[in-house]
Amino acid sequence: MWISVGSVAERSKALDLGSSLSGGLGLVSVLIVFVWLGGNQVSPLRPICDLRVLDHFVREARDSEVIMRGCRGGCGVLKSYFVPLTRVDFAVWEHIDVQSQAVEVQTGLSLLVQALSRAKITVSNSPLASTLDNNISNIHSLGQILHSLDLQQARSTVLPDDSAPASSQMQEVSSLPELLQVQSSFLRGKVRLLLSAAPACQRQNS
Amino acid sequence: MDSELQSDWIGSQCLRLSVRGKSFERKVAQLLQDKTEDLKCFVEGKKDLTCFWEVEEERNLHDRYTFMYSYENEKKMACVVSSLSLRASNKTVLFCKLPQALFFTPLNVQVFRYGQILYNRIFNVENVLLLDPPSNLTVMSSGKEGQLNVSWLPPPLKHMDDSMIYEVRYAVEGSHMGKVEKVKASTTLVLRGLQSDTRYEVCVRVKLDGVAYDGYWSSWTDPVFAVTAPTDMDPLIVLLVLFIGLILCLLSLTLILSHHKFLLKKLWPDIPTPEHKFPGLFTVYKGDFKEWMSQNNGSMWGRSVHVYTEELPSTVEVLSEVSLTNYSTSPREGRKPAEKEEGSERTDSALMGGWREPPHAQWLMEQLRALQENPESFSQSTLLQSHDTYVALNQNSQRVQGDTEKQVDDVFEETLPLQTFFTTTGTSSLSASHSDLGSLPQSSGSGRLSSQCSFEYPNHTWPPKGPGYAYMAVADSGVSMDYSPMSSSSIAELGKRGIYTNEYKNEIFAHKWPFSCQHIESGY
Numbered sequence: 056m057w058i059s060v061g062s063v064a065e066r067s068k069a070l071d072l073g074s075s076l077s078g079g080l081g082l083v084s085v086l087i088v089f090v091w092l093g094g095n096q097v098s099p100l101r102p103i104c105d106l107r108v109l110d111h112f113v114r115e116a117r118d119s120e121v122i123m124r125g126c127r128g129g130c131g132v133l134k135s136y137f138v139p140l141t142r143v144d145f146a147v148w149e150h151i152d153v154q155s156q157a158v159e160v161q162t163g164l165s166l167l168v169q170a171l172s173r174a175k176i177t178v179s180n181s182p183l184a185s186t187l188d189n190n191i192s193n194i195h196s197l198g199q200i201l202h203s204l205d206l207q208q209a210r211s212t213v214l215p216d217d218s219a220p221a222s223s224q225m226q227e228v229s230s231l232p233e234l235l236q237v238q239s240s241f242l243r244g245k246v247r248l249l250l251s252a253a254p255a256c257q258r259q260n261s
Numbered sequence: 262m263d264s265e266l267q268s269d270w271i272g273s274q275c276l277r278l279s280v281r282g283k284s285f286e287r288k289v290a291q292l293l294q295d296k297t298e299d300l301k302c303f304v305e306g307k308k309d310l311t312c313f314w315e316v317e318e319e320r321n322l323h324d325r326y327t328f329m330y331s332y333e334n335e336k337k338m339a340c341v342v343s344s345l346s347l348r349a350s351n352k353t354v355l356f357c358k359l360p361q362a363l364f365f366t367p368l369n370v371q372v373f374r375y376g377q378i379l380y381n382r383i384f385n386v387e388n389v390l391l392l393d394p395p396s397n398l399t400v401m402s403s404g405k406e407g408q409l410n411v412s413w414l415p416p417p418l419k420h421m422d423d424s425m426i427y428e429v430r431y432a433v434e435g436s437h438m439g440k441v442e443k444v445k446a447s448t449t450l451v452l453r454g455l456q457s458d459t460r461y462e463v464c465v466r467v468k469l470d471g472v473a474y475d476g477y478w479s480s481w482t483d484p485v486f487a488v489t490a491p492t493d494m495d496p497l498i499v500l501l502v503l504f505i506g507l508i509l510c511l512l513s514l515t516l517i518l519s520h521h522k523f524l525l526k527k528l529w530p531d532i533p534t535p536e537h538k539f540p541g542l543f544t545v546y547k548g549d550f551k552e553w554m555s556q557n558n559g560s561m562w563g564r565s566v567h568v569y570t571e572e573l574p575s576t577v578e579v580l581s582e583v584s585l586t587n588y589s590t591s592p593r594e595g596r597k598p599a600e601k602e603e604g605s606e607r608t609d610s611a612l613m614g615g616w617r618e619p620p621h622a623q624w625l626m627e628q629l630r631a632l633q634e635n636p637e638s639f640s641q642s643t644l645l646q647s648h649d650t651y652v653a654l655n656q657n658s659q660r661v662q663g664d665t666e667k668q669v670d671d672v673f674e675e676t677l678p679l680q681t682f683f684t685t686t687g688t689s690s691l692s693a694s695h696s697d698l699g700s701l702p703q704s705s706g707s708g709r710l711s712s713q714c715s716f717e718y719p720n721h722t723w724p725p726k727g728p729g730y731a732y733m734a735v736a737d738s739g740v741s742m743d744y745s746p747m748s749s750s751s752i753a754e755l756g757k758r759g760i761y762t763n764e765y766k767n768e769i770f771a772h773k774w775p776f777s778c779q780h781i782e783s784g785y
Contacts, residue, residue, distance in 0.1 A: 110472045142366035145307035243473040244365030
């Protein structure tokens with residue numbers, strides 16, 4: 056009996072393996088095809104010109120500030136973060152071309168992502184941690200949006216930790232609340248101005 | 262930061278600030294009402310950042326106050342302080358127009374008074390936007406009932422116009438009730454549910470939505486007036502109403518026509534005529550009742566008498582007020598004139614021969630004669646007024662004399678002097694017209710008296726040709742008295758018919774009453 060069962064089990068096992076292998080191979084092949092297609096071809100994404108998406112991100116960044124203000128314990132440690140400059144002088148900004156604006160925005164976003172990720176490690180407060188997660192994913196989405204607008208220029212520039220913020224486009228903050236404030240201002244300011252002035256969207260409107 | 266100014270809407274009118282002229286002054290005056298900050302700052306667009314505060318002193322202001330500002334990570338800078346007098350509110354403000362307006366970065370402003378810090382404030386410039394009101398406000402009737410198309414132009418601020426929200430206020434011109442509509446991301450609005458053919462005033466104001474930019478409500482635009490379209494009857498409704506009205510008319514018409522006879526009867530009833538009761542009276546005899554009567558003896562009066570007999574219950578007794586003493590004397594008086602007449606003898610003899618004359622019968626006859634001669638006076642004096650006339654038929658008294666003497670006596674005591682008697686068939690020598698009367702009682706009377714009585718006048722026809730007499734057959738139903746006028750010619754018939762009824766009645770009352778019937782003569 057044992058032998059028979061065992062043999063049956065072995066046979067079933069073999070059968071299972073075989074079927075699973077074949078299924079897996081098929082799936083993998085399909086995936087490979089897709090990736091190849093996706094990799095080779097530059098699929099033009101539809102431009103996302105609706106600013107309500109960004110407004111949503113702005114509100115979530117504001118929520119982080121609110122949670123930060125109400126956080127009591129486990130709210131991160133004092134650390135220096137390199138963050139973009141957020142100030143906008145309209146007289147100056149409007150004279151900068153869009154591509155330069157895009158570079159500035161992309162650099163700033165990558166800086167923010169890095170800072171937020173570093174800050175999140177030190178945070179043990181769960182609401183704050185989750186909202187920081189939100190912010191990080193939002194910034195990633197913004198990158199996608201910019202990509203859809205053909206404004207994705209310099210990708211994430213990883214700064215060495217010891218280098219000083221020589222770039223005029225950077226500033227240093229020393230606490231998480233300040234970091235969040237910067238994030239909020241950056242999204243509302245430069246990112247928004249860029250998106251509203253994106254040529255892809257202008258072509259649509261006109 | 263997100264403070265909102267009180268609306269300057271008073272009543273229902275888009276009230277402009279009394280401060281005219283520069284928009285800057287208007288904005289300062291408007292912001293003065295904001296109580297959230299002592300040091301008020303606003304930016305009018307992408308530049309022109311101003312901070313001001315209210316002061317009371319008027320002299321040497323510039324010496325006392327110092328204004329310092331600094332953006333993040335930058336050094337402090339001073340700003341030139343200027344003064345402004347507001348004519349409308351009679352207030353003085355000191356203000357500083359900052360040379361550089363940087364958005365999306367914190368700004369720190371400080372006011373020093375005699376070197377001492379008075380006000381200190383940190384804010385982001387993009388959160389204190391106070392814009393000019395919208396321009397080019399146009400209000401037009403859309404053509405549809407109760408609708409107005411409103412459109413305007415936003416303040417010319419690039420990159421910010423997608424963050425603007427608006428308030429549209431509209432009201433009937435002159436009324437105090439206004440409504441507000443909020444508009445987002447659009448510079449047009451259709452007002453619905455308005456009164457038709459009414460003049461409305463509309464005004465608009467603008468503010469940033471608070472997501473990327475924030476600020477205060479702008480002042481209201483100058484009001485724009487427009488008249489809504491007048492009500493026009495929806496042709497479909499008019500058509501439906503007409504159609505339904507038509508259907509209702511047709512229905513009512515059909516109803517009326519189908520029941521027109523009934524309706525006619527109800528609304529315009531026929532005047533009832535007694536023709537059906539008198540067959541042939543109007544058609545054959547042309548209204549000659551006598552002729553018709555003579556021809557239609559049987560059928561008609563059977564009915565009428567039947568009717569009459571229903572009303573004839575029994576005897577009627579009319580008592581006289583004349584006392585017995587008078588009663589005894591009057592016949593004597595009556596006798597004398599009676600003797601003068603020819604017929605009186607005959608009458609007397611007839612009376613004598615016929616039966617046992619009642620003691621005052623003579624007087625009775627005299628009375629009758631007097632009545633004939635002078636009916637009016639008689640009637641006035643004696644007959645009706647004093648109820649002297651009394652016709653009592655007392656045939657029973659003859660027969661049952663022996664038995665009911667007492668009754669008879671009683672009757673005589675009660676009865677009036679005037680008594681009629683009942684002629685037998687034997688006395689047909691009396692006036693011819695009374696022959697019918699004469700024939701009345703005996704044939705049927707198997708000892709029964711008929712209640713029919715008649716006056717008997719020897720010389721005079723009955724009815725007299727002079728003044729007509731209306732004979733009233735008095736029928737006593739036992740409870741009430743019925744007086745029904747009849748013509749003289751009908752008396753004969755009555756007499757005949759009366760027999761039956763009276764017989765009937767007699768049977769009932771015979772043992773009680775001596776049968777008496779009365780004719781009350783009324784001359785006229």
